[in-house]
Amino acid sequence: MPATTIARAPAALPRLAFDPKWLIIGACVLVTVYLGIVPLGFLLWQSFFTPQSAAKAAEFTLGNYAQAYGSPETWVLFWNSIKFAVGTSALAFVIGTALAWMNERTNTPFKALFFALSIIPLVIPGILFTVSWILLGSPKIGLINLALQKVFATDAVFVNVYSLWGMIWVDALHYSPMAFLLMTAAFRAMDPALEESAVMSGASVPQVVRRVTLPLVWPAIFATLLILFVRAIESFEVPALLGLPVGIQVFTSAIYQAVHRYPSQIGLASAYAVTLLLITSLGVYFQSRLSSRGNKYATVTGKGFRPRSIDLGGWRYVAVAVFLLYFLFIVVLPFAVLLWSSFQRFYSVPSMEAIQRMTLDPYRTILSYPSLWRSVWNSLLLAFGCATLIMLITSVICWIVVKTKLPGRWLLDNIASLPMVFPGIVLGLAIMILYLYVPIGVYGTIWILLIAYVTRFLPYGLRYNTTSMLQIHKELEESAAMSGASWATTFRRIILPLLKPGLVAGWIYIMIVSIRELSSSILLYSPGTEVLSILIWELWENGQYVELSALGVMFIIALFVLVMLAQWVGSKFGIKET
Amino acid sequence: MLNVTGLCTEYIGEHGQTIRAAHEVSFEVPPGKLFTLLGPSGCGKTTTLRSIAGLERPRSGEISVSGEVIYSSKKNVFVPPNRRGLGMVFQSYAIWPHMTVFDNAAFPLQVSRKKLRRKEVEQRVQRVLKVVSLDDMAEREATKLSGGQQQRLALARALVMEPPLLLLDEPLSNLDAKLRERMRFELKRLQRDLGITTVYVTHDQSEALALSHSIAVMNAGRIEQIGSPREIYERPRNQFVADFIGTTNFIRGSVSEAAGGVYRIRSEVGELTVRGADPLEAGARVVVSVRPEDISLSETRPQGENVLQGTVHTKVFLGESVDFEVKVASRTLLSRAHPSLGTRVGHPIHLSLDPEKCVALKEE
Numbered sequence: 024m025p026a027t028t029i030a031r032a033p034a035a036l037p038r039l040a041f042d043p044k045w046l047i048i049g050a051c052v053l054v055t056v057y058l059g060i061v062p063l064g065f066l067l068w069q070s071f072f073t074p075q076s077a078a079k080a081a082e083f084t085l086g087n088y089a090q091a092y093g094s095p096e097t098w099v100l101f102w103n104s105i106k107f108a109v110g111t112s113a114l115a116f117v118i119g120t121a122l123a124w125m126n127e128r129t130n131t132p133f134k135a136l137f138f139a140l141s142i143i144p145l146v147i148p149g150i151l152f153t154v155s156w157i158l159l160g161s162p163k164i165g166l167i168n169l170a171l172q173k174v175f176a177t178d179a180v181f182v183n184v185y186s187l188w189g190m191i192w193v194d195a196l197h198y199s200p201m202a203f204l205l206m207t208a209a210f211r212a213m214d215p216a217l218e219e220s221a222v223m224s225g226a227s228v229p230q231v232v233r234r235v236t237l238p239l240v241w242p243a244i245f246a247t248l249l250i251l252f253v254r255a256i257e258s259f260e261v262p263a264l265l266g267l268p269v270g271i272q273v274f275t276s277a278i279y280q281a282v283h284r285y286p287s288q289i290g291l292a293s294a295y296a297v298t299l300l301l302i303t304s305l306g307v308y309f310q311s312r313l314s315s316r317g318n319k320y321a322t323v324t325g326k327g328f329r330p331r332s333i334d335l336g337g338w339r340y341v342a343v344a345v346f347l348l349y350f351l352f353i354v355v356l357p358f359a360v361l362l363w364s365s366f367q368r369f370y371s372v373p374s375m376e377a378i379q380r381m382t383l384d385p386y387r388t389i390l391s392y393p394s395l396w397r398s399v400w401n402s403l404l405l406a407f408g409c410a411t412l413i414m415l416i417t418s419v420i421c422w423i424v425v426k427t428k429l430p431g432r433w434l435l436d437n438i439a440s441l442p443m444v445f446p447g448i449v450l451g452l453a454i455m456i457l458y459l460y461v462p463i464g465v466y467g468t469i470w471i472l473l474i475a476y477v478t479r480f481l482p483y484g485l486r487y488n489t490t491s492m493l494q495i496h497k498e499l500e501e502s503a504a505m506s507g508a509s510w511a512t513t514f515r516r517i518i519l520p521l522l523k524p525g526l527v528a529g530w531i532y533i534m535i536v537s538i539r540e541l542s543s544s545i546l547l548y549s550p551g552t553e554v555l556s557i558l559i560w561e562l563w564e565n566g567q568y569v570e571l572s573a574l575g576v577m578f579i580i581a582l583f584v585l586v587m588l589a590q591w592v593g594s595k596f597g598i599k600e601t
Numbered sequence: 602m603l604n605v606t607g608l609c610t611e612y613i614g615e616h617g618q619t620i621r622a623a624h625e626v627s628f629e630v631p632p633g634k635l636f637t638l639l640g641p642s643g644c645g646k647t648t649t650l651r652s653i654a655g656l657e658r659p660r661s662g663e664i665s666v667s668g669e670v671i672y673s674s675k676k677n678v679f680v681p682p683n684r685r686g687l688g689m690v691f692q693s694y695a696i697w698p699h700m701t702v703f704d705n706a707a708f709p710l711q712v713s714r715k716k717l718r719r720k721e722v723e724q725r726v727q728r729v730l731k732v733v734s735l736d737d738m739a740e741r742e743a744t745k746l747s748g749g750q751q752q753r754l755a756l757a758r759a760l761v762m763e764p765p766l767l768l769l770d771e772p773l774s775n776l777d778a779k780l781r782e783r784m785r786f787e788l789k790r791l792q793r794d795l796g797i798t799t800v801y802v803t804h805d806q807s808e809a810l811a812l813s814h815s816i817a818v819m820n821a822g823r824i825e826q827i828g829s830p831r832e833i834y835e836r837p838r839n840q841f842v843a844d845f846i847g848t849t850n851f852i853r854g855s856v857s858e859a860a861g862g863v864y865r866i867r868s869e870v871g872e873l874t875v876r877g878a879d880p881l882e883a884g885a886r887v888v889v890s891v892r893p894e895d896i897s898l899s900e901t902r903p904q905g906e907n908v909l910q911g912t913v914h915t916k917v918f919l920g921e922s923v924d925f926e927v928k929v930a931s932r933t934l935l936s937r938a939h940p941s942l943g944t945r946v947g948h949p950i951h952l953s954l955d956p957e958k959c960v961a962l963k964e965e
Binding site for chain 1: 613654656683684685688689692693697698699700708712714758759768
């Protein structure tokens, strides 16, 4: 190949030539800014106005804030929220990280199986999980209490989910799979040679963890804790079902009550939400500062590596026991109690008598429920659409934030993360009023739900993509440019495939949380656009517990099949990791 | 072939300060030659290479390849890297882990704006893989390759589009020593066989000496000296170059007599006759650089100029040679001798410094 037969690139283009990549980047930025800023604007606007009614137009007021922050109850509320969120995120993080570490970095037996099993809890919707823990841990009918009372022959109450600790326990268990997934991605992305070199330097396992592993996965830890904290402080089902009956109020349940009062106090709810916004903004600010130091944490280069596992010795049987116990709490018991109640005509605790009364009636009732199939279709359509849209948009946004030096990219990161500060119910409210004011024909259609879902879950797509994007060495991209690839080609053929582990994980996650979404949908659905979680909520409100259980059991099994399918697709088309 | 004129590149550092990475860098690479940018880390050699590649946007200057301007601050031209059609091998190789060997090498052809038929792509990839002896691994996953194989794959990918210019960014630095030495020969053979114009960046002076037609030694963003490996080694222009390339002895002194490029130096080890790199005046403070292999040792006093007497201080046996540290007056000079010389530590010895190989440099 003599160098003289070379086809030269065409003559230099003028600097002002339009590059089509700006079209894609511009569209993604516009969508993000619109979704991130507009609901926030409405939220702030509402917090400064009196309620609008037919008789009286909205007026400017500071009364909402005076009412919200003038009363000592607010401080109780604030303190409750912080205790609940810190407790939940810490517990979920500890559980998730320990499991992820055992799974990724040790020789615990059957770990491939455990990874598959650890995904299952993700598929149980929050409302079903909470309901099943009420059936397990309530002081009166809770199966755990009844069983322990029988064993010890007393009538003492052993566990009570209707308490702050009960709320923390249920919510932390519920969010621990998320911590597990996020930390697994972080552990996988780290070159084990870094740990091995510490071992070779004479460090013991705890020293390696403290001095090498932890500092290296620090951005992931921070991101995970941040996500968990925010999820906990804005989680709705647990505080609503467990806290409100015993008067333990947190921000979300207080907002819910403010909205559902008559006349609804949207302004007061918004004032509460602004507090949440301040708390979470701080977290996002630190997270953004962390990721701007990108290169420091680029631990994956073009060189391939093979993970290595630490020998736990006899402790690996303890690790198996921990896995089993976890699995019992998070899947087996909740699912078993739902399964049991789904075969009853009326809810009753297990007994010989009740076994004889077992029936398939709840299934028959629910399968002929008028809005069931429409809800299933709506849920699937929304979940698929919003997961795909989010992952594609955020991959571009995240590329801008992590890989470019464009001025204002930190702002973009914050804007895309803004929806994270919205409690679902307030986001639903803001979007509802926005599209009542701006009649572009989405109100009352399925599109308003899609807009709400994309807005709500955009930050999670961004986090998943950021974690992966940070790990892509910039030379992998530069070598594509040197090979003559345009930006779009580089993005499609290099960035997206390399992001695939994060993309697939994020896509699955968003798919699932969309199907479970309740707190935004509850204000935005209308007849014809119901989704599955709304159906479950209706059944709970109606007291149709056995039908709820039957639907829950089928819902969980269907989601499980869906996740298995997604996993299979991921393993078939993703990067082989071992 | 490649012309770089007055290139200045700056970038914004971590704390927002402007870092001047390359300053007034100018050089020219004739067709078919291998040109090396050599210097310690942070000297601006990689920035210069990345400016040629288009991955870094310079502040001012002009770069042209085959007479075609690819960057010029005056003419307001900046051709993006993907339109420059240059081949580049990165320090980390940047092998895409999600592709096979074949896909990695075929990528530049697949994305090229000149549409090639599948058959032709296959042929050209096979041909280039054969050149780097990877043709029997085409279907293998890229991450399953060894370091040396990944390096060769990166080279194949850079060569497959038959670029006019090949850019190599420390391509051997991630290999182990044996492999590095082998790849050094391999690279040299490939470059000479293909006759491809190449810019090579390295901090390893022996690599630079072994491979290059011409070397630019860089320091703190500037080029200190450009010349053939022999010129750089034997006639360094200043202390930095003499010190950075190879091993050398520096002897302080001042010029006592200057006549037509030959100088008498009154030095800390005695009177020396030396050559000068730059014109020097009598009385000027200088440093004389002399390589260990240009100091010959003998037990009997030899004839000629620049003969000194000292005592053996330390000896290091290296196989093909023996390094002697010899105490002369207040100084210790390093000399490389044939292993047959058996003078013991503490014994007197004569040193003879070849006047042709002693270079007087202005003291900095």
